[in-house]
Each structure stands twice: as structure tokens, then as C-alpha cells.
Amino acid sequence: MSQPDRAPYAERPDATRGRRFPEGASRTRTPFARDRDRIIHCTAFRRLKGKTQVFVAHEGDHYRTRLTHSLEVAQIARSLAHALRLDLDLAETVALAHDLGHPPFGHAGEDELQARMADWGGFDHNVQTFRVVTKLENRYPAFDGLNLSWETVEGVIKHNGPVAHRLDEPAWRAIAEYAEGWDLRLDTFASLEAQVAAIADDIAYNNHDVDDGVQAGLFTLDDLAEVPLIGPVLAQVRRDWPDIDARMTRLEAVRRMIGVMIDDVLAETARRIAEHKITSPEAVRAAPRTLVQFSDAMMADLSVLRTFLHQRMYRHYRVNRMRSQARRRLAEMFDLFLADPGVLPPEWAARAVADDPVRKARAVCDYIAGMTDGFAIEEHGRLFRLDLHRDL
Incomplete structure (x- = not known):
């Protein structure tokens, strides 16, 4: 059950702050591995196979669902955690849980529920994920929710950073009330494992939106030639493999782009850990900024790529019709x-x-x-x- 060569700033399952409702230890799994298994077995996780982000599930079998996206995020998170010598199970667990609160029809569904709930406490998919794992899942006689470990619940709520400044928003009051009985330190950053899960989400969706957008015919590989990040990768693939077809070119370019982004995150994260002299999980939470992050150059390239995807994919008339x-x-x-x-x-x-x-x-x-x-x-x-x- 032990993980060798763990960094001093990694979370340790034997030092967990425990569960809100105390339970006996598992004979075969660490607390974080047990959390992962509870998420995989819950109803909300199974339903992710029928939920999408951009396309509606019935539009084709090749597009990502939130389930396949979550699995991709978990794989990337686990790879990053391994390279950074973090707890693999915790990083994977937060990654698998991060989309549990999303409604049907992707961002269109969330926008509509936000509008409908404006007078009734609001709606936020991150808060909904929290409600799923702490209340809505009903699988155990002793408690509502999944009774996950403190570190997993913290990661679900704070993987994008501190949230104390959001507690006055109607949708976030549920978290404020819950934290009154179980201090989740909402004004600090979460663990490096949770931060890894958050950036793995960014890596996964930027790459699979490129992949899905080309497959859907919303834009072509040639349209991407001048776009930062993907354009240079695509050009290199064509130099290395001039005779492969468009499908294989697309797959190879996306695979390489994932690698480029991962390498950038590892280098920038190592730089920030050294800069802030991070030597413990507590130092991670007390840090003045996110530690797991892209470099400034990569952030600039991603901004241009996201603008391209917004213009050519997310606001394409076919997608707009689906959203409507x-x-x-x-x-x-x-x-x-x-x-x-x-x-x-x-x-x-x-x-x-x-x-x-x-x-x-x-x-x-x-x-x-x-x-x-x-x-x-x-x-x-x-x-x-x-x-x-x-x-x-």
C-alpha cells in the first residue's frame, strides 16, 4: 500500500485528516484509494457516459463524453503526480470526481440551470459536484454522500484555488454551511495533487476539443496551421511523417501536443516549488499562488488556441443550434x-x-x-x- 520515493510536499494517506463520519480503515486500500473506488462505483460517475461538453451524446460515438474526458484527465493527473512524486491515488481521485456535478447538455445545460435558479440559490457545477459527494449520493446506511476523506473533499472544492471569496454567492452557501462543521480551510490552496487534477483537466479538454472539432468538420487541420502550440506541432508531424493520412496526422499531433503541455507544466511547477521553498503539504496550502501551472509562454499560446476554439467550435452555428x-x-x-x-x-x-x-x-x-x-x-x-x- 505504500508509495516509494514520495516528495516531502506530497500528501500522505497515513496522515489524512480523516472522514466527517469516522470509519474503520480498509485492510487493502489507502484512504485515498478507497475514495477513488467510491467515486467509480457511484451513480453520478456512471451517468457521465451519457453527458457531453460540446456535442449532445446522440450526435456520434466518436466524441468525448464526460466519462471518457474524466478518464483522460485521471490518466494525465496520475502521470503528472508520478513525475512530481505526489500521491497518485489522491490526484486520480480528484480528477475522476471533478465533473460529477455537470448537468446534461454541457455548458448549455449549466447556463440554463444558472438562469432558472437565479432566484432560488443559484447553480454552479463545482458546488453541485460537492453536493453529489457529500449529500446526493445515497449508498450507505450510516451517512448521506460518499463520506470521502478530508483531502479529497478539499480537492473537489478548491482544485482551482481558494474559494473563501465566493462564499457570499448564493450557490456557494451550501459549502459555507458544510465547512462550519468541518473546517476545509477554504481560504487556502488545496494540495498539489488537487492542483495536478485541475491542470490535467485543462490539458485534456484543450486537446480533445481540437480532436473532436476536426472530426466534426467544424474546422480542418489546415485551419490550425497558424494557431500557436498546435500549429508548430502539426508542422513537425508532417515533416516527420509526410505520407500518413489526415486521420493519423491528427492523432499524432494531438498526442504530441499533450506531451508538450505536460513537459511545460512539470518544468514550471518545479520552478515554482523551488522559488517558494515548498517542503511540506502545509507549505503548499500557505503558498501565495498556484504551484502547478503552465509557463507564461504556454499560457499565451493557450489563450490564442482557446480563442480559435471559441470562434470556430463553441460558437459554430451547429453547436449554437444544439445549445438553443x-x-x-x-x-x-x-x-x-x-x-x-x-x-x-x-x-x-x-x-x-x-x-x-x-x-x-x-x-x-x-x-x-x-x-x-x-x-x-x-x-x-x-x-x-x-x-x-x-x-x-
Whole structure:
């Protein structure tokens, strides 16, 4: 169970701050490995196979779902953690958990739930992930949620940095209330393992959006030739392999771009650790800035790449049409459920207490946020198409 050659600033499972509800130790797994297994076995994780980020799940089998994305993030996080001599299980666990709170239809779904919940406490996918692992998953008789270790919950909440400044936002009040009974040190950075998971997310989605965008025909490899980062990598692939086809060129370019980004992160992180004299997990939390980060040059290149993807992919008219349809479906379901909770499944109707409008809206939001793309489409049809009454 031990991990050899662990850096002094790595988290140690034998020094965990424990779980909110005390449990006996596992005979075969560290606390962080146990957290990972609980996430993999939970319902919200399985549903990620039917949730997408840019495309709707039924648009093709080749595009990433949030499940395949989470697996890619976990692989990159584990590789980075190994190179930095961090706890591999904790980095992988935070990576696997990071998207559990996303609603159906990707960013379109989140935008719509934010709009619908504006008067009822708001919606944020990071907070929803926290609610999934601490409340909504119902798998154990002794507690709600997954009862994850302190370090994993901290990483889920703070992988992008301190969050104390956000606690006045309505959507974040749930975290503020939870932290009153279990101090998560919301004003500090999270572990290096959590920071690794966060940057692995950036590496994964920038690369797979390039890959998926080309596959979807939203832009071509030639369109990428002048884009920083991917353009030079693509040119080198064509010099090294002049006779391979476009598909193999795309795959090789994406593979190499991942490697370039990983190498940049490792070099910049090592520089920051040395600069700030980081020698312990406590020093990581007390650091004045994120330690696991891209170099300034890489950040500049990524900014141009993201602008390209925003213009050519995220706002492509085909994607806009999908976003528009998705938002209308979620809006119509939300309004119906809020006005008539009796049409919700019984276990959700019981949560939508009629004399508590905030609780009712949150129950509606939780039900919709848990849907896969396909289920949301089917549920909308059952609610608004009379010819589907046989499926009620």
C-alpha cells in the first residue's frame, strides 16, 4: 500500500485528516484509494457516459463524453503526480470526481440551470459536484454522500484555488454551511495533487476539443496551421511523417501536443516549488499562488488556441443550434416541475416540499442536473408529447 520515493510536499494517506463520519480503515486500500473506488462505483460517475461538453451524446460515438474526458484527465493527473512524486491515488481521485456535478447538455445545460435558479440559490457545477459527494449520493446506511476523506473533499472544492471569496454567492452557501462543521480551510490552496487534477483537466479538454472539432468538420487541420502550440506541432508531424493520412496526422499531433503541455507544466511547477521553498503539504496550502501551472509562454499560446476554439467550435452555428434546443428543453422541464411537482418521480416529488419554494426549486434542479443527455431528451418527450403517453 505504500508509495516509494514520495516528495516531502506530497500528501500522505497515513496522515489524512480523516472522514466527517469516522470509519474503520480498509485492510487493502489507502484512504485515498478507497475514495477513488467510491467515486467509480457511484451513480453520478456512471451517468457521465451519457453527458457531453460540446456535442449532445446522440450526435456520434466518436466524441468525448464526460466519462471518457474524466478518464483522460485521471490518466494525465496520475502521470503528472508520478513525475512530481505526489500521491497518485489522491490526484486520480480528484480528477475522476471533478465533473460529477455537470448537468446534461454541457455548458448549455449549466447556463440554463444558472438562469432558472437565479432566484432560488443559484447553480454552479463545482458546488453541485460537492453536493453529489457529500449529500446526493445515497449508498450507505450510516451517512448521506460518499463520506470521502478530508483531502479529497478539499480537492473537489478548491482544485482551482481558494474559494473563501465566493462564499457570499448564493450557490456557494451550501459549502459555507458544510465547512462550519468541518473546517476545509477554504481560504487556502488545496494540495498539489488537487492542483495536478485541475491542470490535467485543462490539458485534456484543450486537446480533445481540437480532436473532436476536426472530426466534426467544424474546422480542418489546415485551419490550425497558424494557431500557436498546435500549429508548430502539426508542422513537425508532417515533416516527420509526410505520407500518413489526415486521420493519423491528427492523432499524432494531438498526442504530441499533450506531451508538450505536460513537459511545460512539470518544468514550471518545479520552478515554482523551488522559488517558494515548498517542503511540506502545509507549505503548499500557505503558498501565495498556484504551484502547478503552465509557463507564461504556454499560457499565451493557450489563450490564442482557446480563442480559435471559441470562434470556430463553441460558437459554430451547429453547436449554437444544439445549445438553443438544449436550453429550451431544460427550461420547459424546470418550469413544469416547479409549477407542478406532482409530475416528478415520487422520490423527487417528496423532496420538493410545496411550502418551501427554495427547497422545491433545489429538488427540481438536482433532478435535472443528474440527467444524462439522452434521458433529458426522453423525459422532455414524455412530458410534452402526448404520443409518448404509453411510456409514462
